[in-house]
Amino acid sequence: xxxxxxxxxxxxxxxxxxxxxxxxxxxxxxxxxxxxxxxxxxxxxxxxxxxxxxxxxxxxxxxxxxxxxxxxxxxxxxxxxxxxxxxxxxxxxxxxxxxxxxxxxxxxxxxxxxxxxxxxxxxxxxxxxxxxxxxxxxxxxxxxxxxxxxxxxxxxxxxxxxxxxxxxxxxxxxxxxxxxxxxxxxxxxxxxxxxxxxxxxxxxxxxxxxxxxxxxxxxxxxxxxxxxxxxxxxxxxxxxxxxxxxxxxxxxxxxx
Amino acid sequence: xxxxxxxxxxxxxxxxxxxxxxxxxxxxxxxxxxxxxxxxxxxxxxxxxxxxxxxxxxxxxxxxxxxxxxxxxxxxxxxxxxxxxxxxxxxxxxxxxxxxxxxxxxxxxxxxxxxxxxxxxxxxxxxxxxxxxxxxxxxxxxxxxxxxxxxxxxxxxxxxxxxxxxxxxxxxxxxxxxxxxxxxxxxxxxxxxxxxxxxxxxxxxxxxxxxxxxxxxxxxx
Numbered sequence: 001x002x003x004x005x006x007x008x009x010x011x012x013x014x015x016x017x018x019x020x021x022x023x024x025x026x027x028x029x030x031x032x033x034x035x036x037x038x039x040x041x042x043x044x045x046x047x048x049x050x051x052x053x054x055x056x057x058x059x060x061x062x063x064x065x066x067x068x069x070x071x072x073x074x075x076x077x078x079x080x081x082x083x084x085x086x087x088x089x090x091x092x093x094x095x096x097x098x099x100x101x102x103x104x105x106x107x108x109x110x111x112x113x114x115x116x117x118x119x120x121x122x123x124x125x126x127x128x129x130x131x132x133x134x135x136x137x138x139x140x141x142x143x144x145x146x147x148x149x150x151x152x153x154x155x156x157x158x159x160x161x162x163x164x165x166x167x168x169x170x171x172x173x174x175x176x177x178x179x180x181x182x183x184x185x186x187x188x189x190x191x192x193x194x195x196x197x198x199x200x201x202x203x204x205x206x207x208x209x210x211x212x213x214x215x216x217x218x219x220x221x222x223x224x225x226x227x228x229x230x231x232x233x234x235x236x237x238x239x240x241x242x243x244x245x246x247x248x249x250x251x252x253x254x255x256x
Numbered sequence: 257x258x259x260x261x262x263x264x265x266x267x268x269x270x271x272x273x274x275x276x277x278x279x280x281x282x283x284x285x286x287x288x289x290x291x292x293x294x295x296x297x298x299x300x301x302x303x304x305x306x307x308x309x310x311x312x313x314x315x316x317x318x319x320x321x322x323x324x325x326x327x328x329x330x331x332x333x334x335x336x337x338x339x340x341x342x343x344x345x346x347x348x349x350x351x352x353x354x355x356x357x358x359x360x361x362x363x364x365x366x367x368x369x370x371x372x373x374x375x376x377x378x379x380x381x382x383x384x385x386x387x388x389x390x391x392x393x394x395x396x397x398x399x400x401x402x403x404x405x406x407x408x409x410x411x412x413x414x415x416x417x418x419x420x421x422x423x424x425x426x427x428x429x430x431x432x433x434x435x436x437x438x439x440x441x442x443x444x445x446x447x448x449x450x451x452x453x454x455x456x457x458x459x460x461x462x463x464x465x466x467x468x469x470x471x472x473x474x475x476x477x
Contacts, residue, residue, distance in 0.1 A: 006390070007347060008369075010372065010387060011369060011372050014372050014373060014374060014387060015362070015365055015366075015372070015373060017375075018358060018362065018373040018374065018375045019362060021355065021358075021375045022355045022358050022359050022362065022375065025355035026355065026359070185434055185435065188434070188435045189434070189435045
């Protein structure tokens, strides 16, 4: 049997040491970015759910508005500002409101719908603030990468990988497929077609690119993003203009 | 109530250990009172050791005062039960690489004084040599989900485990190769194991853990 005093000391020492190591890890500026972008993604899905409920519920009273207003923000504004169908007289929907086949609605019913709409609307503001925050933080942490990739997309990739160091040490070909793990392993396992792009697919340049060329562009883009990440981690120069030129040249070549 | 192993009981048909700190739960498990003593139910689906016991593990060297080197301690679900078994005189050296899981383990270490956390890579056993000095390890328990699991185990066992003691290994086929056939993966791993160890028992953990095997091992020679 060991002397309890020695064990006790050892335990205290290791507990302290481990706690410090863990703390150090979570103090990294990326930790906040990752939390923010994860929140942002959940916020979007919650907003969509709330909006869906607002639209169907208010649709009982004024179904025609639902069909003619595509923009979510405008729709919420009308629900909150006009409310009852009778109040639409001064808007472009006065005719629709008059002929509406929706049922009558009690004051209490509308109140509940408007409460819902208010929450949804405040989530929009929250979302904008989060994006502004992400842009700011990403620019500080990744001056090159965030500009080339876009702050939100860059943060999403960071969230999947977990740390700046791991991102910087990642080969471009892996970066290209981050987020497409399922398809990649399906390919390795069964020999199905390999994925051409992971999260990087959300990049506006790839979205705009011709379908056939997307894989090629994804490869180039990943390579340049990887260089940018390495500069952000190991160096401190601004190489955005240089890389952007190379990407643009490749886009032009592919779109010929 | 039936005694399965030293300090491991079957209460109302469920595997349990006596709660070291009565009234406290670790991972939302059930607490059972039996003759004035509180037991914690051991979740077969969350702990591979419990799964192995259910599947018919033949020997378990754990007892009051045991010293355990636990590689890949994670959030301490299994470790908390081992902590129950070995009691206040025993000690678990819990090695894990991930800060995220270590954060959760630390809260358990606060109350359970027989778990000592070590944030290190089990691949480099020399990194925690100084802490284990003067202790004789009774069991190496390994659950790390790494590609070179067998190699890591061999390194640690060689360094810390006396020849006559056991090692428990949870082998996850999917972390060795996600594409190869599961049986083939186990076959290669077992061949690799046999170079260094005598395999005392092999248990398939299905249905508690898919594509997992549990090995009780002893060093050769």
